[in-house]
Amino acid sequence: MTVPHTAPAPLSAAELAELTGRLREDGIIGLPRAFDRDWVRRLGEDIDTAFAEARSRPGGAVGRGPNRYYVEIHPEQLRGFTELVSHPWITGVAEAVLGPDYRIVEVGFDVPLAGAVDQPWHRDFPMPEETARHHRLNSLAVNVTAVDTEPDMGPFEIAPGTQWDDGTAFEHGMFPPREAYPRYRELAVRKFPRMGDISIRSALTVHRGTANHSPKRRPVLVLGLDAPGAGNDERHDLAVTRGFWAALPASVRAHLDCPVVDELTPIVQKHTIEGLVMGEADS
Numbered sequence: 001m002t003v004p005h006t007a008p009a010p011l012s013a014a015e016l017a018e019l020t021g022r023l024r025e026d027g028i029i030g031l032p033r034a035f036d037r038d039w040v041r042r043l044g045e046d047i048d049t050a051f052a053e054a055r056s057r058p059g060g061a062v063g064r065g066p067n068r069y070y071v072e073i074h075p076e077q078l079r080g081f082t083e084l085v086s087h088p089w090i091t092g093v094a095e096a097v098l099g100p101d102y103r104i105v106e107v108g109f110d111v112p113l114a115g116a117v118d119q120p121w122h123r124d125f126p127m128p129e130e131t132a133r134h135h136r137l138n139s140l141a142v143n144v145t146a147v148d149t150e151p152d153m154g155p156f157e158i159a160p161g162t163q164w165d166d167g168t169a170f171e172h173g174m175f176p177p178r179e180a181y182p183r184y185r186e187l188a189v190r191k192f193p194r195m196g197d198i199s200i201r202s203a204l205t206v207h208r209g210t211a212n213h214s215p216k217r218r219p220v221l222v223l224g225l226d227a228p229g230a231g232n233d234e235r236h237d238l239a240v241t242r243g244f245w246a247a248l249p250a251s252v253r254a255h256l257d258c259p260v261v262d263e264l265t266p267i268v269q270k271h272t273i274e275g276l277v278m279g280e281a282d283s
Helices: 013-026 037-055 081-086 088-098 129-134 178-187 242-247
Strands: 028-031 068-072 103-112 139-145 156-158 198-201 207-209 220-226
Touching (some): 013 028, 037 103, 037 139, 081 220, 088 139, 088 198, 088 220
Antiparallel strands (some): 028 198, 068 103, 139 198, 139 220
């Protein structure tokens, strides 16, 4: 079942150039009111259902620090998957940055619960050779908040421009040394998206989730996109059933390179980020 949604007009050439320029400079861009609130409410319902299922079985959810979880899901667990990956703002930026043959490699969500603590500053994976050598981004992460983010809910914090930082001294290629934390604190911007807003970022931009002092959870959808050959698909286990595949528009199938199966197998999470399960970080 798809979720009705009226997509906005595609970005103009000038808008696209401005956005990709900011993405290259800051490592993140925000796009307000990309989706209507009813669409996001259904997204939140689907996340809640998937989260409950994942936590009911071993390996269904992976910890990213105390009271903070990540769950990878199959595309058809989202009623609005087609609307999400067909959104003209997302496809426009993806094509401009990653090329016309970009791939959808990840669908998942993060859920900081009440009591989640500050994560250590990190990037989501080590800098690839292409970025280090040629200063090119070969992957993007799209984030869609399922709730209106309030200051006490553990907002996402990011240090703009740090996607180009040399990570050779980072532990596991992802965790900067603690002596670098003052710089990240000085650069840091906290994000307070509302339902319908999206962000598109490089997962190399140094960031962290902050402490959730509220009684509420703050679920955020993650859509991972790769340039051809980037290799992040090796960290993920997307699959679709034959009926779901057949119902997808050709424009979506062109970017979804994953197994087509008779029956879905629940995903056992393997996208563990070393260090995020170690407890509260020094700020």
